Amino acid sequence: MKSIKNHLMFILPLIAILLGIEFFLIFERLTDAYEEKLKNSYTMLAVSEKELTIKDFQAINSNIASSIKVERNEILKEISAGQKPEDVEEILNSLPNFYNLKLAKYLDTQGIEKLKKQLMASGKIKKVETFESSYSSNYKLFKFIKFILNLFILFMGIVSLFLVIKQMEVWGYIHKERMQVMEIFGAPLMLRSGILFRVAFLDAIISTFIIAGIFLFFSYYGVNVGGIDIVEQNSKLLFLPLDGAILFLSALFIVLISVYSVVISSKEKDI
Amino acid sequence: MPNVVEARSLSLSYNKEHTVIEKANFNIRKGEFVFITGPSGSGKSTLLKSLYGSIKANSGLLKVGGLELKNATTSKIQELRTHLGIIFQDYKLVNEWSVAKNVALPLMIAGYSMDLQQTQVQRLLKHVKLSEYANRYPYELSGGEQQRVGVARALAKNPMMILADEPTGNLDDYSSNVIWDLLENACVQLQTTVVVVTHKIPMVFSLPYRHLILENKGVYEVH
Numbered sequence: 299m300k301s302i303k304n305h306l307m308f309i310l311p312l313i314a315i316l317l318g319i320e321f322f323l324i325f326e327r328l329t330d331a332y333e334e335k336l337k338n339s340y341t342m343l344a345v346s347e348k349e350l351t352i353k354d355f356q357a358i359n360s361n362i363a364s365s366i367k368v369e370r371n372e373i374l375k376e377i378s379a380g381q382k383p384e385d386v387e388e389i390l391n392s393l394p395n396f397y398n399l400k401l402a403k404y405l406d407t408q409g410i411e412k413l414k415k416q417l418m419a420s421g422k423i424k425k426v427e428t429f430e431s432s433y434s435s436n437y438k439l440f441k442f443i444k445f446i447l448n449l450f451i452l453f454m455g456i457v458s459l460f461l462v463i464k465q466m467e468v469w470g471y472i473h474k475e476r477m478q479v480m481e482i483f484g485a486p487l488m489l490r491s492g493i494l495f496r497v498a499f500l501d502a503i504i505s506t507f508i509i510a511g512i513f514l515f516f517s518y519y520g521v522n523v524g525g526i527d528i529v530e531q532n533s534k535l536l537f538l539p540l541d542g543a544i545l546f547l548s549a550l551f552i553v554l555i556s557v558y559s560v561v562i563s564s565k566e567k568d569i
Numbered sequence: 570m571p572n573v574v575e576a577r578s579l580s581l582s583y584n585k586e587h588t589v590i591e592k593a594n595f596n597i598r599k600g601e602f603v604f605i606t607g608p609s610g611s612g613k614s615t616l617l618k619s620l621y622g623s624i625k626a627n628s629g630l631l632k633v634g635g636l637e638l639k640n641a642t643t644s645k646i647q648e649l650r651t652h653l654g655i656i657f658q659d660y661k662l663v664n665e666w667s668v669a670k671n672v673a674l675p676l677m678i679a680g681y682s683m684d685l686q687q688t689q690v691q692r693l694l695k696h697v698k699l700s701e702y703a704n705r706y707p708y709e710l711s712g713g714e715q716q717r718v719g720v721a722r723a724l725a726k727n728p729m730m731i732l733a734d735e736p737t738g739n740l741d742d743y744s745s746n747v748i749w750d751l752l753e754n755a756c757v758q759l760q761t762t763v764v765v766v767t768h769k770i771p772m773v774f775s776l777p778y779r780h781l782i783l784e785n786k787g788v789y790e791v792h
Contacts (some may be wrong), residue, residue, distance in 0.1 A: 391675045483722075484619070485652030485678045 304468070305501060310506040311461035312552060316545050318451035320537075323544065325444050327535040327552075332440055333404035342410070343427040344397045346419060358420045359413050361402050370397035394424060407434045462556055469494065470560040477561070482565055492559045500554035506546040513537035570598040573730050573762045574620060576788070578629035583615050590616060592629065593788035595781060599729075600760040602753065606770055607783030613766040615785065616705065617734050618763065621653055622646035634729055651679055654723025654761075658735035660715040662707040668718050669694070669703040675725040693721040697751060713744025720751045730762040731755060749776070 344355075344365075368392050381499045405413065410428050417423040470531045473494060480490035488495075517536040529536075571691040574597035582588040589612025597603055599754070607613050621632060621639050629639045655673070656768050661670045670678050672693050673686045694700045697717040707715050715738060733752065737745035749772075757763045774780075780791040 353691070391687055479661050479663055480674065482623070482650065482655055482661070483675050484653075485645040485674075486644070486647055489678060495612075511621070 304318045304465075304472075305497070305504075307468070308462065308465045308498075309501050309505050309508075311458035311465070312501060312549055313508055314458040315455050315462075315552065316509040316549060318455045318547050319501075320354070320513055320541060321447065322451055323541055324513075324536055325447060327538075328529065328532060331443060331532045331535060332437070335405045336437060337401050341398045341400060342414075342429065344399055344423050345425040346395045346397070346423050349395055350422060354422065354503055355397070355399065355417075357525060359416050361405060361409070363397050364400040366398045366400075368398060370395075377395060406437075410434075426427065436481035459552075462534060463559075466556045469556075470563050472560065473560065474563075487561065491557065492565070493528065494557045494560060495554075498557045499550070502549035505549050506542065509545055510537065510542045513541070530538050570600055572596045572632075573599050573601075573634060574764075575632040577599055577632070578631050579631050579688075580627040581612060581619050581624060583612075583617050583624065587629065589609065589786060590783065591786040595788050597730075597762060597763055597764060600756065601774075602756045602763045603765070603779040604776075604778060604780045605766045605783065606768065606780065607766065609768070611783040612786075613768075614734055614782055617732050617764065617766050619729075620732055621655060627717075651726065654725070654728035654729065654731040655668075656716070656719050656723050656733035656736045658738040658780065660707070660719045661714075664707050664720055667704050668699065668710070669707060671707065671718055672721045672725055674742060675728075676723055679726055682787055689725060690721075693725055696724070697721045698747075707717055711744075712739050713741065713747065714742060716748055716765055717751070718746065720748060724751075724759075724761075727759060730764065733763070733765045735767055737767070738767065745772075754764075766788040 306424045317398050349367075350365070352362070352365045370390060373393060374386065374390055375394065378389055414426045414428055417426050463499065473491075477490045514537045517534055570712065571617065574595075575592055576595050579593045580588060581590040589610070595606065605613050605616060615624055619626060620633055621636070622633075624643065626639050634649055634652060636645060636647075639648070641649070663674075663727060666674075669687075669690045672690045676686045676689055690703070691700070693701055697720055698722070699714060699717055702714065702718075707718065715741075719736070723733075736752070739750050740748065752763050752765065753776075756763045781792050782789050
């Protein structure tokens with residue numbers, strides 16, 4: 299019973315830290331997915347006198363992935379209703395070239411503004427429409443939530459780390475006498491602290507399995523988060539195989555540091 | 570007989586400031602039984618700790634089993650300790666281990682097989698008359714019995730030298746005599762060097778063994 303309690307007192311804060319790490323990884327991936335979605339659905343409009351190719355646009359700014367020319371006849375249909383044929387001809391001749399530009403990567407408001415300035419400064423573009431307000435408002439909210447969550451993860455991690463250290467002090471107290479006696483009789487470090495390493499290694503595995511299991515479950519069976527598309531459409535991003543390795547290595551790192559602190563503090567100075 | 574301990578101009582201190590032994594010279598030969606006595610604070614325990622490498626000399630030379638301890642590496646000191654048997658006044662048994670496991674500790678460290686450990690432990694427990702206590706825990710034993718377990722543990726690997734720090738300090742006369750008999754037997758029958766730190770001066774004079782006294786930061790022979 300005592301032993302189970304000792305394990306739990308170590309496993310629970312370790313789980314909290316791993317939970318924080320997993321949340322961090324998930325939010326990084328969701329941010330990437332969200333940026334990709336924004337980037338794919340975003341188009342800016344450029345107007346030029348002369349015909350331009352994609353190479354012309356990319357020469358101005360390499361973040362432009364594609365340019366699709368808007369058919370002049372389509373525009374003409376919209377604006378020439380009720381006009382005389384000779385006027386329509388004149389309108390057609392005076393119409394500039396319209397291009398829908400797609401981006402190669404997500405750009406924030408400053409990036410978009412910079413791109414717009416470069417296009418305008420090139421002398422080839424007469425006007426650029428960026429539709430920036432609808433583009434950035436959701437993203438800013440998303441970034442803000444992510445920032446708050448990271449702060450919470452950090453806070454949770456620090457509190458959990460203190461709990462791990464506290465539990466290490468308990469372990470140190472429990473094992474100190476035995477390790478000191480073994481040291482006096484010439485036991486090497488690995489022999490006198492072997493049991494601690496085994497227990498800590500086991501706790502690292504258990505914690506990793508618990509967190510990996512929970513997120514693996516959600517990634518397979520989906521998660522209902524009240525209609526938040528970016529999470530529901532990307533449930534596979536809730537757990538990737540690499541996460542298991544990251545979680546286990548993190549847990550191992552924490553337990554090794556903890557065990558070493560116990561081993562160092564139990565040196566035979568008091569004997 | 571060759572020297573097991575060799576001290577030349579040895580200076581020792583505890584807490585790095587308080588010098589208790591200064592420029593001491595003495596030897597302890599193989600198979601000798603040596604008492605070390607002295608008033609409180611004279612450095613008896615400090616000297617004993619220096620013999621198993623727990624305290625390093627400030628200056629001078631201290632060799633145990635041919636190993637110069639001052640500059641010895643941790644692994645060399647670990648190796649030396651596997652050839653020593655150490656007995657403490659407060660027994661220093663591991664309470665969560667059975668008596669048998671406590672006795673087997675030096676054998677476990679030396680990498681003996683489980684079968685060999687078991688055979689040796691049975692023999693040792695019989696020797697200290699605790700055969701029936703193998704599966705008990707130290708906290709279930711009296712002080713005298715715990716110290717007999719401590720002696721059995723010290724003898725487990727047939728050590729080159731036994732170092733005992735006030736081994737009978739917490740024991741009644743009967744239990745003390747049992748411990749002295751065990752230590753004398755180890756010395757006489759196994760030719761094990763035995764170094765005992767004690768404050769029981771009358772008892773020291775009643776036994777025909779070598780006596781070193783620590784006084785005024787020196788180590789002196791008592792004839």
